[in-house]
Amino acid sequence: MFLLFLSSLVASAQGPATESQVKAAYLYNFGKFVTWPAVRANSDSFGICVLGKNPFGNVLESTVAGESMGGKKIAVKKISNVQEAAASCSVLFISSSEERRLDAILAAAQHMNLLTVSDIHDFADRGGVIGLVSEGDRIRFEVNLNAAGRCHLTLSSELLKVAVRVIGTVPGS
Amino acid sequence: MAEKRTRSISGRLMMMNILVSGIALLLACAGFFTYDQITFRQSLVRTLSAQAQIIASNSVSAILFNDPQAATTTLSALKSFSNISSAGILRSDGKPLAQYSAAGQKPLVTLPQLPKGGGEAHWFGTKHLLLIRQIVSQGKSIGLVYLRADLHEINQRLKRYATITISVLLISLLAALLVSGAFRKSVAQPIVQLANTAQEVSREKDYSVRASTIADNEEVRVLVTSFNQMLQEIQQRDSELQQAHDKLEQRVSDRTRELVSANKELEAFSYSVSHDLRGPLDAINGFAYLMLKQYSANLDPQGRNLIEQIRSGGKRMTELIDDLLNLSRITSSVMHSAKVDLSTIARSIMEELCRTAPERKVQFTTSENEEAFGDPHLLQIVMENLLRNSWKYTSHHQEAHIEFGHTRAEGKTVFFVKDDGSGFDPRWADRLFHPFQRLHSSVEFPGNGIGLATVRRIIQRHGGEVWAQGEIEKGATFYFTLNLPDKNV
Ligand SMILES: Nc1ncnc2c1ncn2[C@@H]1O[C@H](COP(=O)(O)OP(=O)(O)OP(=O)(O)O)[C@@H](O)[C@H]1O
Ligand SMILES: [Mg+2]
Numbered sequence: 109m110f111l112l113f114l115s116s117l118v119a120s121a122q123g124p125a126t127e128s129q130v131k132a133a134y135l136y137n138f139g140k141f142v143t144w145p146a147v148r149a150n151s152d153s154f155g156i157c158v159l160g161k162n163p164f165g166n167v168l169e170s171t172v173a174g175e176s177m178g179g180k181k182i183a184v185k186k187i188s189n190v191q192e193a194a195a196s197c198s199v200l201f202i203s204s205s206e207e208r209r210l211d212a213i214l215a216a217a218q219h220m221n222l223l224t225v226s227d228i229h230d231f232a233d234r235g236g237v238i239g240l241v242s243e244g245d246r247i248r249f250e251v252n253l254n255a256a257g258r259c260h261l262t263l264s265s266e267l268l269k270v271a272v273r274v275i276g277t278v279p280g281s
Numbered sequence: 282m283a284e285k286r287t288r289s290i291s292g293r294l295m296m297m298n299i300l301v302s303g304i305a306l307l308l309a310c311a312g313f314f315t316y317d318q319i320t321f322r323q324s325l326v327r328t329l330s331a332q333a334q335i336i337a338s339n340s341v342s343a344i345l346f347n348d349p350q351a352a353t354t355t356l357s358a359l360k361s362f363s364n365i366s367s368a369g370i371l372r373s374d375g376k377p378l379a380q381y382s383a384a385g386q387k388p389l390v391t392l393p394q395l396p397k398g399g400g401e402a403h404w405f406g407t408k409h410l411l412l413i414r415q416i417v418s419q420g421k422s423i424g425l426v427y428l429r430a431d432l433h434e435i436n437q438r439l440k441r442y443a444t445i446t447i448s449v450l451l452i453s454l455l456a457a458l459l460v461s462g463a464f465r466k467s468v469a470q471p472i473v474q475l476a477n478t479a480q481e482v483s484r485e486k487d488y489s490v491r492a493s494t495i496a497d498n499e500e501v502r503v504l505v506t507s508f509n510q511m512l513q514e515i516q517q518r519d520s521e522l523q524q525a526h527d528k529l530e531q532r533v534s535d536r537t538r539e540l541v542s543a544n545k546e547l548e549a550f551s552y553s554v555s556h557d558l559r560g561p562l563d564a565i566n567g568f569a570y571l572m573l574k575q576y577s578a579n580l581d582p583q584g585r586n587l588i589e590q591i592r593s594g595g596k597r598m599t600e601l602i603d604d605l606l607n608l609s610r611i612t613s614s615v616m617h618s619a620k621v622d623l624s625t626i627a628r629s630i631m632e633e634l635c636r637t638a639p640e641r642k643v644q645f646t647t648s649e650n651e652e653a654f655g656d657p658h659l660l661q662i663v664m665e666n667l668l669r670n671s672w673k674y675t676s677h678h679q680e681a682h683i684e685f686g687h688t689r690a691e692g693k694t695v696f697f698v699k700d701d702g703s704g705f706d707p708r709w710a711d712r713l714f715h716p717f718q719r720l721h722s723s724v725e726f727p728g729n730g731i732g733l734a735t736v737r738r739i740i741q742r743h744g745g746e747v748w749a750q751g752e753i754e755k756g757a758t759f760y761f762t763l764n765l766p767d768k769n770v
Contacts, residue, residue, distance in 0.1 A: 130347075137345040140419060177419065246347065266342040270351045 128164050130247045131240060132171040135201055135225060138238060139177050141267035144198060145221050145260040154180040155196040157187050160203030190216045202226040210234060218258050232275055237261065241272060248272045294469055295461035302453045310446040321435060325410060326403050329428050333414040336426045340370045340416060344378060344424045352379035364431050371425040392427055408432050471501045475508060488516035548609050555605045566595040604731040612738050616656045618765055623651040623696065626664045627685040634672045643675065648686040651696065654765050659739045666732040667698040667759050673726055675702030693762050701756035710749045
């Protein structure tokens with residue numbers, strides 16, 4: 109039997125991932141635990157949109173390159189106006205540069221059934237669906253179920269399980 | 282070894298019972314055990330696989346969002362499964378995200394590699410079953426989960442099976458013993474009894490015993506019955522034989538008595554006849570002699586010739602009577618047995634014969650130290666008769682050989698006297714031994730024909746036999762055996 113050390117099982121790790129790499133992966137992975145209402149499910153690609161000043165450089169593109177979500181190709185878009193998200197976005201990352209316009213953006217996103225993600229401080233408390241927070245050298249996230257409910261999004265319990273904090277309750281329970 | 286080979290039927294039956302039931306049981310147990318092991322292992326793998334599946338699907342988010350705590354919580358559900366000794370969730374880079382190990386167990390350090398393309402694989406070790414499953418999200422492998430189950434239970438099961446097998450084996454052994462005990466009664470016992478009876482019969486020579494016919498087995502009953510029938514038949518024949526034998530014995534002894542008295546009478550008769558004949562014969566001879574002495578002057582040559590004839594006839598008759606008397610004396614005389622050197626006797630007889638006719642060229646050979654046991658005087662007579670005959674019946678030849686010696690036939694010493702004289706017609710070889718039977722005319726060879734009869738009487742008294750071989754003009758050989766018990770040897 110061929111044995112190998114656990115640490116060298118897959119030799120793909122090339123040094124510790126950077127913060128933006130982790131965040132980019134999270135953006136993509138969130139989609140796996142979220143169910144969108146039927147309207148959104150009809151579009152032919154899965155859009156991840158970055159609103160405002162792009163903090164990822166091209167890390168996001170390289171992270172999702174070749175990946176797919178529920179059989180749909182993943183498309184990364186950089187937008188400057190929340191209205192641009194209506195057509196082809198499922199996940200909306202709100203850059204910290206947009207903090208001042210946050211309430212308006214969230215209100216708009218709510219009608220577009222967007223999964224709003226941001227690393228803006230207290231993002232979940234302020235009505236965002238998923239807020240990224242730093243915990244030591246780890247990136248974790250908070251979930252606002254009420255916000256998700258308003259956006260008609262269903263978050264899997266799996267996702268809630270790994271969240272640092274869950275605000276609100278699942279509607280109907 | 283010999284004991285093993287001659288083991289009794291009942292022992293063999295018992296061995297057979299035990300062996301057959303033991304083998305059957307062992308085979309059945311082995312089969313059942315194998316089946317159980319296979320199904321148990323299969324079900325073990327199935328359960329483990331299901332557990333791995335659950336853990337895999339429950340740890341996707343933990344891996345994706347790098348949450349060891351959530352992974353640990355997922356794994357801690359395994360606590361309720363006592364057979365799982367360790368488990369772990371590994372990220373795709375191989376680093377463990379969370380590990381679980383039951384009390385007193387260590388988590389695994391090394392893992393075997395999953396076969397290419399295989400989502401799941403398992404390995405059976407001596408003490409553990411290891412199962413590895415890929416964790417997949419959106420069709421991509423994002424990590425591994427492994428579960429290691431203790432095979433303690435399987436080994437426990439094995440032990441339990443062994444105990445059950447051994448105890449069932451012991452019980453069936455006991456049952457086999459009981460069954461063969463019953464068997465012994467119904468099959469072996471009658472056969473053993475039969476064997477005992479047969480042994481008793483052959484030891485005691487008592488054919489009146491019968492084997493017991495109580496047997497609930499048809500074949501054995503037939504065997505015993507036919508054995509008894511056989512015994513019955515033997516017994517009957519035995520008694521018939523005994524009767525016949527007794528009758529025969531009776532008849533033989535009767536005949537012997539008759540014969541002995543007849544023989545005695547005959548001997549007495551012939552003796553008295555010979556003896557009484559001598560008186561008148563002596564008178565004839567004496568008066569014929571006187572007549573020739575005193576009255577020959579008064580007789581013409583023809584008369585003298587007639588008286589000569591009377592005299593020679595009388596002389597001849599005297600000789601015959603003497604021979605007859607000798608013969609009957611030999612038959613009735615008391616025997617004194619001793620060791621006799623036949624070679625010496627033969628040599629002295631031949632020397633004397635040579636002295637009587639020194640002109641004859643007769644070569645005589647004898648083997649040395651031909652010792653026999655018998656009456657010395659009678660054996661002297663035998664040798665004298667045989668050698669004299671050879672001397673006489675070679676006299677027409679220029680040169681002659683006479684030989685005395687012995688050969689062996691059927692373990693007995695056979696003495697012989699051999700010559701190369703006139704011989705005789707072998708058709709009449711038996712007649713030679715009857716009194717007054719001669720195969721040559723007295724003109725050719727003089728003689729009375731009483732010699733060989735005497736020889737035969739003597740040899741018969743010695744418990745032996747005498748016979749002759751010969752051919753005309755090719756010589757004759759006379760053989761004889763002696764069969765007196767030799768007390769000196
Ligand atoms: N050695 C011999 N060779 C050939 N014939 C023999 C010999 N011995 C015996 N016979 C035959 O057997 C006959 C019987 O022999 P047996 O000795 O009884 O009588 P015999 O020699 O003629 O007379 P006698 O009474 O004087 O011995 C003889 O007449 C002879 O024909
Ligand atoms: Mg003779």
